[in-house]
Amino acid sequence: MNPTDNRVLVFAGSARAHSYNKHLARLAATRVEDAGGQATFVDLRDYPIPLYDGDLEQEQGIPEHARRLKELLATHAGLIVVSPEYNGFITPLLKNTLDWLSRPDGEENGLALFRNRVACVLSASPGGFGGMRSLGLARQLLTNLGVTALPDQLAIPRAGEAFSDDGNLKDPATLQRLDQICRRLVDTLVRLNPHAGR
Template identity: 55%
Template sequence: MHMAKKILVFAGSARTGSLNKCFAQLAAKRIEALGGEATFIDLKDYPCPLFDEDIEAQGMPENVVKLREMLAEHDGLVISSPEYNGFITPLLKNTLDWLSRPDDNTPGLALFAGKPAGLLGASPGGLGGIRAMAGVQQLMHNLNLVVIPPAMTLPGAGNAFDDNGAFKESAQAEQLDALCQRVIEAVNALR
């Protein structure tokens, strides 16, 4: 039986009303609209301790196990990364660090290996989170994800979404659809 290829979508911010969360939710909706299958998750629902091998030695925290199971069930990723002081957020780094750990069933990077990943970033300022992109891309490459270029950054994100969470500007909508389409095609091309 051929299972539909699924794309896991989340943001590197847990804040209520996060612009990156809005961006990720919109990406998940667009993936569905374009014929893909997306699962949006809010990392606020899966709080994990700061990565520490002493904690890991006592067994994977419950939410880490849940996130790992979810990642294992998906064939690709779309991540919307905010930037804090021009860098990746501690939440996103910590989440990816936990997900990269080996356990009884999975060698280290096996959950990521070869999965296509789309990268988004939003900020209220004029740079749209672009300063964090190089660091996030480097981390994703280190995790053996296949980053689908180009990433999409969203400057002025505070005014970008309408009341329904869609883009006000058609050019931004087209840019997001193009990235989502590339990720869907990459995921569908996997054996």
């Protein structure tokens, strides 16, 4: 881990312009900053990557945008993955993105990129359960890649009414819980790497 690294990469598994999960991801990034970390929000809309195809990989290598995301991940010790729920599962966009990131690129072992990374998972849904069924699956996928996923998580139900116009969560207790999760993530990064700035 980079000795000055308290950086957290934040992205959501939705490309939709008005995505609730992107909304939550943007908010989480600001709360990471408030907790003393450095956050980078990434909109996967800006990183269009084809569906994984072994032939395409063999012929053309890692797609340009996947390589750019790999470079970003390499400079961040923390990750916040905000996962919409599709049919009780994570989205194809999230799975495809992480699959491409896990692929080796030249001499670089794909999974090395995930080692020593610490993550937490969040979700939002217009439904009453907030997409919580995706959370365990997102955590499992991250763990399979070698990431240490913190047990803290948050699912925002009825997401259409959950956010105020300024982008905050309307419910103070839910916002407090988000802050707690972001603080724990930053604290963990600092503990794992005592030289990290705050």
